[in-house]
Amino acid sequence: MENALFDMDIAYRESLEKIFEYIEQKKYFRSRDELLKHNEVEIAEMLVDIRRRFDLQRMVVLFRALPKDISVDVFAELDNDDRIDIINIITDPEVKYIINELDFDDMIDVLEDLPANIVDKILDKTPKSERKLINNFLKYKEDSAGSLMTPEYINLRKNWTIEEALKHIKEVGLDSETIYTNYVLDGGRKLIGVISLRTLVVSPDNAIVSDLMHDDPVVCHVDDDQEEVSDLFTRYGYLAIPVVDNEFRLVGIVTVDDILDVIEEETTEDIERMGGVIDSANKDYLDMSVTHHVKARLPWLMLLMFSYFITGGIIDSFQEALSKVISLVIYMPMLMGTGGNSGSQSSTLVIRGMATGEIELGDVFKVIWKEIRVSIIVGLCLSFINFFRIVYLDHNPPMVALTVCISMVFIVTIAKIIGATLPMFAKKIGMDPALMAGPMMASLTDMISLTTYFIMAGLLLNI
Amino acid sequence: MENALFDMDIAYRESLEKIFEYIEQKKYFRSRDELLKHNEVEIAEMLVDIRRRFDLQRMVVLFRALPKDISVDVFAELDNDDRIDIINIITDPEVKYIINELDFDDMIDVLEDLPANIVDKILDKTPKSERKLINNFLKYKEDSAGSLMTPEYINLRKNWTIEEALKHIKEVGLDSETIYTNYVLDGGRKLIGVISLRTLVVSPDNAIVSDLMHDDPVVCHVDDDQEEVSDLFTRYGYLAIPVVDNEFRLVGIVTVDDILDVIEEETTEDIERMGGVIDSANKDYLDMSVTHHVKARLPWLMLLMFSYFITGGIIDSFQEALSKVISLVIYMPMLMGTGGNSGSQSSTLVIRGMATGEIELGDVFKVIWKEIRVSIIVGLCLSFINFFRIVYLDHNPPMVALTVCISMVFIVTIAKIIGATLPMFAKKIGMDPALMAGPMMASLTDMISLTTYFIMAGLLLNI
Numbered sequence: 001m002e003n004a005l006f007d008m009d010i011a012y013r014e015s016l017e018k019i020f021e022y023i024e025q026k027k028y029f030r031s032r033d034e035l036l037k038h039n040e041v042e043i044a045e046m047l048v049d050i051r052r053r054f055d056l057q058r059m060v061v062l063f064r065a066l067p068k069d070i071s072v073d074v075f076a077e078l079d080n081d082d083r084i085d086i087i088n089i090i091t092d093p094e095v096k097y098i099i100n101e102l103d104f105d106d107m108i109d110v111l112e113d114l115p116a117n118i119v120d121k122i123l124d125k126t127p128k129s130e131r132k133l134i135n136n137f138l139k140y141k142e143d144s145a146g147s148l149m150t151p152e153y154i155n156l157r158k159n160w161t162i163e164e165a166l167k168h169i170k171e172v173g174l175d176s177e178t179i180y181t182n183y184v185l186d187g188g189r190k191l192i193g194v195i196s197l198r199t200l201v202v203s204p205d206n207a208i209v210s211d212l213m214h215d216d217p218v219v220c221h222v223d224d225d226q227e228e229v230s231d232l233f234t235r236y237g238y239l240a241i242p243v244v245d246n247e248f249r250l251v252g253i254v255t256v257d258d259i260l261d262v263i264e265e266e267t268t269e270d271i272e273r274m275g276g277v278i279d280s281a282n283k284d285y286l287d288m289s290v291t292h293h294v295k296a297r298l299p300w301l302m303l304l305m306f307s308y309f310i311t312g313g314i315i316d317s318f319q320e321a322l323s324k325v326i327s328l329v330i331y332m333p334m335l336m337g338t339g340g341n342s343g344s345q346s347s348t349l350v351i352r353g354m355a356t357g358e359i360e361l362g363d364v365f366k367v368i369w370k371e372i373r374v375s376i377i378v379g380l381c382l383s384f385i386n387f388f389r390i391v392y393l394d395h396n397p398p399m400v401a402l403t404v405c406i407s408m409v410f411i412v413t414i415a416k417i418i419g420a421t422l423p424m425f426a427k428k429i430g431m432d433p434a435l436m437a438g439p440m441m442a443s444l445t446d447m448i449s450l451t452t453y454f455i456m457a458g459l460l461l462n463i
Numbered sequence: 464m465e466n467a468l469f470d471m472d473i474a475y476r477e478s479l480e481k482i483f484e485y486i487e488q489k490k491y492f493r494s495r496d497e498l499l500k501h502n503e504v505e506i507a508e509m510l511v512d513i514r515r516r517f518d519l520q521r522m523v524v525l526f527r528a529l530p531k532d533i534s535v536d537v538f539a540e541l542d543n544d545d546r547i548d549i550i551n552i553i554t555d556p557e558v559k560y561i562i563n564e565l566d567f568d569d570m571i572d573v574l575e576d577l578p579a580n581i582v583d584k585i586l587d588k589t590p591k592s593e594r595k596l597i598n599n600f601l602k603y604k605e606d607s608a609g610s611l612m613t614p615e616y617i618n619l620r621k622n623w624t625i626e627e628a629l630k631h632i633k634e635v636g637l638d639s640e641t642i643y644t645n646y647v648l649d650g651g652r653k654l655i656g657v658i659s660l661r662t663l664v665v666s667p668d669n670a671i672v673s674d675l676m677h678d679d680p681v682v683c684h685v686d687d688d689q690e691e692v693s694d695l696f697t698r699y700g701y702l703a704i705p706v707v708d709n710e711f712r713l714v715g716i717v718t719v720d721d722i723l724d725v726i727e728e729e730t731t732e733d734i735e736r737m738g739g740v741i742d743s744a745n746k747d748y749l750d751m752s753v754t755h756h757v758k759a760r761l762p763w764l765m766l767l768m769f770s771y772f773i774t775g776g777i778i779d780s781f782q783e784a785l786s787k788v789i790s791l792v793i794y795m796p797m798l799m800g801t802g803g804n805s806g807s808q809s810s811t812l813v814i815r816g817m818a819t820g821e822i823e824l825g826d827v828f829k830v831i832w833k834e835i836r837v838s839i840i841v842g843l844c845l846s847f848i849n850f851f852r853i854v855y856l857d858h859n860p861p862m863v864a865l866t867v868c869i870s871m872v873f874i875v876t877i878a879k880i881i882g883a884t885l886p887m888f889a890k891k892i893g894m895d896p897a898l899m900a901g902p903m904m905a906s907l908t909d910m911i912s913l914t915t916y917f918i919m920a921g922l923l924l925n926i
Contacts, residue, residue, distance in 0.1 A: 216502075316790075334774065345764075
């Protein structure tokens with residue numbers, strides 16, 4: 001069966017190949033015309049592909065060849081790294097044109113990453129009041145609600161009729177980030193209500209805004225972390241959420257389209273941390289240099305390697321016992337591996353449960369109790385199979401089998417309890433729980449697995 | 464500094480504690496009044512908390528005590544499991560009322576999970592045409608665009624003026640899922656354009672729809688997987704995307720609020736698979752029974768344990784060599800652990816890169832080349848430190864140190880190449896790449912690490 005999305009992908013690929021060919025033949029006008037068959041999102045993606053295939057220069061040549069209004073839309077779709085690189089190449093008037101035409105929140109994103117002297121030059125001829133507003137926005141912490149929001153919202157008066165409100169929206173709507181949610185402020189700019197365009201459109205013309213507005217809106221604080229803001233969107237399914245300061249004055253709004261990017265960023269960060277990668281800074285894999293890759297990976301590997309010095313020490317201190325029953329070594333990887341896997345299952349479930357807001361710190365005893373019951377069942381099942389394998393397939397003494405099997409139950413249980421509680425402990429002390437899964441878990445459970453195994457061997461085999 | 468979100472959480476907790484107390488004292492009216500101080504999202508969350516703290520019966524008592532219109536909104540916010548449990552308890556007229564008042568897409572979600580005879584009973588008095596539409600929707604595959612969409616969209620005629628269009632929206636807007644994106648169809652119900660309410664509101668009254676509409680809209684196909692649909696939303700930042708059939712006829716629309724839930728579901732599935740957990744079916748950790756937890760975890764642990772039988776076999780065949788140089792055992796966990804961690808870093812980055820659409824199958828050689836360069840640098844750094852540790856701290860012979868260090872470089876390189884390419888291979892053969900990270904990776908790299916180590920020991924130590 002044909003698939004519409006699939007067809008779109010093929011069309012995109014074919015068009016991109018054509019553009020590559022034109023560029024190789026230095027037919028820039030033809031490649032521009034081919035680019036212009038697409039929308040701004042696809043043009044931006046193609047420019048990035050051109051940069052990867054050729055270089056920054058050729059990407060900029062094509063970017064400058066775009067009609068002015070389209071180039072602004074495309075610029076808004078690019079990553080900040082690409083934006084900064086383009087700005088460093090194009091002329092000052094071009095930069096000013098683009099910056100002025102951008103939506104306010106995109107403009108702030110760009111200005112944040114530029115050196116102060118270039119920002120001053122760009123804002124040179126900007127009216128003083130706007131420059132003050134921009135400077136205020138530049139002060140918000142990265143990844144805070146303040147850094148995500150835009151001041152381009154529509155505010156209505158509470159005593160207006162619907163007709164007056166709609167007339168106002170018609171006038172100022174083009175310059176606003178969204179017109180679908182509108183805000184009602186009192187004299188002191190305090191937020192007193194929100195009203196959706198839907199309500200306005202389906203209500204009688206002579207109704208009054210204050211009678212129809214929702215007067216206890218969900219808000220976020222300007223200093224809230226972007227992850228908290230995106231949780232609000234997931235929880236309530238709104239299109240926009242107002243941002244207030246300490247005095248409940250409305251300072252901006254965050255819209256759902258920006259939140260989709262935040263969710264992608266935060267998910268990448270979580271998954272990478274769980275996989276033992278630090279600080280890819282949301283750069284694309286292929287765009288990261290080898291040095292950047294090394295920096296993102298070596299620290300964790302180094303830290304974990306040091307933890308294996310301890311594991312080595314544990315083995316060393318049992319070396320004599322091991323040399324007496326060398327067959328114990330055969331089951332070491334299995335016990336360590338099963339311990340690690342058990343722990344990572346539990347930490348994965350708990351970290352995800354905390355991320356979606358289902359598990360709270362107060363649930364810690366419920367979680368431990370559940371893990372203990374699960375561990376005993378799982379541990380016994382695995383032990384049962386192992387016992388027969390060790391005795392009948394490997395032809396090792398039953399006491400060795402018993403050592404492995406009893407160790408298994410203990411290891412699974414301890415690993416699962418640690419796997420479940422360590423992320424909760426991390427959250428308690430203000431660390432990211434995701435750091436406690438994966439590699440961190442694996443090296444910790446390795447130590448515990450070996451110690452348990454050797455103690456059990458000492459007890460049961462008298463070595 | 465005070466934090467608005469934090470205050471909201473405290474207010475929620477306090478209110479919930481009050482409700483728990485009232486329920487314990489059997490003061491149901493008071494607990495209902497306390498519930499009604501919140502919005503529908505919070506009431507739904509509180510009902511789930513009540514069920515967890517007490518039981519289903521008490522949750523249903525409070526649900527039935529809600530005013531009818533609010534109970535429908537709350538019902539729409541509940542998980543499908545809770546919905547079905549409620550339906551099985553309340554009376555038929557109550558069920559019919561709720562089902563009829565639900566948005567179309569929520570109604571389909573509920574009906575999908577009910578036994579056929581109950582669905583027939585509910586749809587008993589529904590007009591034939593609507594019943595036919597419902598039955599069509601029930602046929603779409605789970606997790607397809609068809610199962611996410613709603614037919615409650617607004618369609619406009621292309622020759623209408625803006626004034627006529629707005630008048631039409633005012634009339635039918637209340638019954639539509641969204642009025643912010645509107646659709647223009649030809650006589651055969653083929654989609655010929657989309658127009659946003661924003662465009663309509665800011666344009667002159669006498670302009671014509673077909674002149675202002677966007678006539679090459681992004682669409683998805685009714686059979687597309689929900690993950691593909693959510694990628695479109697992330698890519699384009701739209702509020703709604705039209706769903707078409709093979710003849711490009713508009714059959715429904717998907718809205719962004721439903722996509723936020725899809726993203727959460729898909730992320731949970733990916734993260735769980737990477738952590739070696741199968742099929743939690745997006746149930747909450749605390750709501751899953753011990754049996755369900757065992758089912759979600761035992762299969763992977765069992766499968767991986769069998770893979771350790773092979774690892775055990777590898778050690779067994781080198782047993783004689785090991786017993787000669789027992790100190791080699793000390794470095795086994797470190798080499799296996801570092802191999803596993805290196806592999807999981809690479810697979811994490813590649814899986815995430817494929818999920819966000821950055822890495823494609825055609826990039827496989829670029830990826831391998833990057834991994835090789837990164838591996839050599841990382842491997843050499845780790846080996847350097849290890850050499851000194853083994854010789855000067857552990858006082859082992861330099862040849863043992865050399866064995867460990869050369870093995871380390873090979874192990875890191877092989878693990879990283881496998882970690883990066885295995886998920887790509889999985890995608891190529893139509894499997895979920897996320898299944899190839901975490902535990903799967905760890906057990907595979909364990910085997911490779913040990914084999915490399917033992918071969919190297921054989922070559923360098925003549926054992």
